[in-house]
Amino acid sequence: MLDKKSIQLINTLINEEEVNLTKLMRKTTLSKKQILYSVDYINTFLSDNEKKELDVFQRNIILSPENKEFFIDCLLNGYLFNDYFLDAEERIKYIFFLLFNKGNSYLSISDFLTSLNVSKSTIIADIKKLQIELGNYTISIDND
Numbered sequence: 001m002l003d004k005k006s007i008q009l010i011n012t013l014i015n016e017e018e019v020n021l022t023k024l025m026r027k028t029t030l031s032k033k034q035i036l037y038s039v040d041y042i043n044t045f046l047s048d049n050e051k052k053e054l055d056v057f058q059r060n061i062i063l064s065p066e067n068k069e070f071f072i073d074c075l076l077n078g079y080l081f082n083d084y085f086l087d088a089e090e091r092i093k094y095i096f097f098l099l100f101n102k103g104n105s106y107l108s109i110s111d112f113l114t115s116l117n118v119s120k121s122t123i124i125a126d127i128k129k130l131q132i133e134l135g136n137y138t139i140s141i142d143n144d
Contacts, residue, residue, distance in 0.1 A: 013063040
């Protein structure tokens with residue numbers, strides 16, 4: 001699955017095709033480790049789609065013309081977002097949206113597990129963070 005950082009890297013590579021790691025760190029405010037993790041995620045995504053992986057050569061990340069075309073097609077067709085992995089902030093917003101747009105209907109942890117594709121402990125931690133945020137507005141989440 002791709003995350004926000006990976007999609008940010010893909011967008012940069014589509015525009016530049018070859019980018020120096022140091023320049024990318026300054027441009028995105030991501031650390032070297034974060035960028036290399038994103039490259040791993042992107043390479044997994046490319047392999048899953050039977051495409052050649054990104055080249056990393058002498059601190060440069062290189063996007064082939066074939067992969068550039070593939071990513072542009074993916075962006076235009078919304079395909080990248082089928083495999084998008086929400087970060088903690090996005091998950092909390094998603095949980096908030098579901099809870100407050102569901103009315104009086106019952107939601108369980110398994111509803112969130114299915115839609116977010118994360119562990120139960122991650123969902124519980126996100127709900128606790130949301131409860132803290134909502135506490136500032138005297139709103140609470142009740143669970144049975």
